[in-house]
Amino acid sequence: MSLLTQRLAVLNDTAHASLTRVYKGLEKESLRVNGEGTLAQTPHPAALGSAMTHPGITTDYSESLLEFITPPGDSTDSLLKQLDEIQRYTYQVLDDEYLWVASMPCMLAGDDNIPVGRYGTSNPARMKTIYRLGLGERYGRAMQTIAGIHYNFSLNDEFWHFWHGREGNGDSLQRYKNRRYFDLIRNFRRTFWLLLYLFGASPAVCKSFVRGRDHNLVPFGSDTHSLHLPYATSLRMGDLGYQSSAQNSLVVDYNHLETYLSTLCAAITQPHPDYTARGLKDADGNYKQLNTSLLQIENEFYSTIRPKRTARSGETALGALHNRGVEYIEVRCIDLNPYEPLGINAQQIDFMDVFLLYCLLSDSPETDCVKYKRAQENQRLIVTRGRDTSMRLHSAAGDQSVQQWGNAMLDDILRVAQLLDRSYDTSLYSEAVEAQRIKLAQPQLTPSAQILTDMASRDETFFRFAMNQSLRHADYYRQRPLQGDALQRMQALARDSLAQQQDLDARHWEPFEDYLANYYAQYTCCQG
Secondary structure (H helix, E strand, C coil): CCHHHHHHHHHCCHHHHHHCCEEEEEEEEEEEECCCCEECCCCCCHHHCCCCCCCCEEECCECCEEEEECCCECCHHHHHHHHHHHHHHHHHHCCCCEECCCCCCCECCCHHHCCECCCCCCHHHHHHHHHHHHHHHHHCHHHHHCCCEEEEEEECHHHHHHHHHHHCCCCCHHHHHHHHHHHHHHHHHHHCHHHHHHHCCECEEEHHHHCCCCCCCEEECCEEEEEECCCCCEHHHCCCCCCCCHHHHCCCCCCCHHHHHHHHHHHHHCECHHHHHHCCECCCCCECCCCCECCCCHHHCCCCEEEECCCCCCCCHHHHHHHHCCCEEEEEEECCCCCCCCCCCHHHHHHHHHHHHHHHHCCCCCCCHHHHHHHHHHHHHHHHHCCCCCCEEEECCEEEEHHHHHHHHHHHHHHHHHHHHHHHCCCHHHHHHHHHHHHHHCHHHCHHHHHHHHHHHCCCCHHHHHHHHHHHHHHHHHCCCCCHHHHHHHHHHHHHHHHHHHHHHHCCCCCHHHHHHHHHHHHHHHCC
C-alpha cells in the first residue's frame, strides 16, 4: 500500500474529514502600458500608495510592473474577490494606462526604456532598487518585464498537530513541518511540468523582447513581428525567462531545510568570477549590484517553488527560515491567463490546491544531482514541446508521454480531490481535476494552444492579440468601479502607506555600506 493511500485512508475517516483546510494567497504581476501598448514610463501612481509599504499593491523589478498581493485565507471565492477589488481600484486611478494581460511583455524599446523600481531614500528602499539594477546588469532589463502569478499554500494548525502526533518521530512540531514541506517541494519539482502543460499561456513573444539575444524561436506564419514555437506552453519558464547560464552550475539541495539554506547562503556569500569582473560600483561610485556573488539575495535564485517564512523588519528571507522554519510554500511557475480578467480563475486555484496536497501526501524520496537535472530537462521539454504528442518526458519509471504520465498522476490526484470535496462539502475539486484530464486528451484546449489558434484565426500578431485582450479587460473593470466602504478602504490603505514611507525615509540611517554589511552578516548563520 502506497504512503498516499495510507494517508488518504486516515484523512477519509469521518473524525478527520475537517482537518484538511487549505490556506492560500496570490501575488499577481501586471505591466502598466500606455494606449499605444508600450511600457508606461510614468512613476508608480501615488493614488495606489507607496510601493515600499503598501500591503497589497507594490512593484516587482520594473517601476512599471505592478504586483497585487492578497492576504492568506481558506476561501477561493474570497481570494478572488480581494484580487478583483484591488484591480478595480487600480483601474480607477490609472487614467490612460492599462494592465497588460500576458506574461510576456508588450513592445519594448530597449533597456534604457525599462525603468527600475524606486522605493524611496531609506536604506531598505535603496537596497531594493540596487538589487534591481544588479538584475539588469546581470541579465538585461527585459527580463524584468515578464509577469506571472505566485501562489502561496499552507495547511492549518489542526492538520499539522494531527500528523505530528502520528508521524513526528520525536521531532518538534516545527521540524516536522519543515520536513513535510520539503517532501512537498521535492514532489512538486518532479511533477510541476503538468502545471506548465495545463496552464502555460506564453507560447509566443513580441520580436522586440529577444532583440540582440540568441534564441530558437521561429516567426508565426508570415508574421515577422511575432516569434513562437509551435508546441510551446510557457516560454516564460524557459531560456527566455528568468534563467541564467551562471546559475546552471547551482544545484540546490531540497532534501532538508538545513542543506537548502547552506546551498543558497554559499551562493550569496562567495564571489563569482563573472560578476566580480563587472565590478560592484561604477566609475562615479554608484552601486551597480549589491554584491559580486552568484546571487545578490535569495530571490535571485529563480526557482519554480520556494519554502517561505514571513520575514521581520530587516531580516533576510533565509534568516527567517533558519530562525523559525517553513510557514508556507510559494509556487512561481504560473503564467497569466490572458482570457481571464484576473489572470487566473477559481477552477485553476482549486486544481492547484489538490495538486499541492497530492505532493504533500505522497511518498517523497530524497533527490540527487541526476534527479535534479532530470527535472530541469523535463521543464525544458514541456516548455518548448509540451503539446507535441510524440515528445517523451523522463520519469523514474522510464520515458513516458505527457498523456501517459499525466493521466496516471490525475488518477491519484482525483483521490485527493475527493478528500477536499468532503472537507468543503462540494464537488468543485473533483470537477477541477476532470477538467484538466480533458486537456491531456485534447492539447488544443490548453491556453497556449488557444492563444496561437486565436492569433491565426484573427490574423493578429502576439502584440495585437494581447493588446486587444488588455483593452477588453480594461473595459470590464472600468464599468465596475469600487464604491462605498471598499473604495474608502483602498484609499485609506494608499494614504497610510505613503505616510509610512515618509516616516521610513525620514529616519536616521547608518551609512549604507554599514547597513549592507549588517544585512549580509545574517547569512553566516545558515551556512552549516
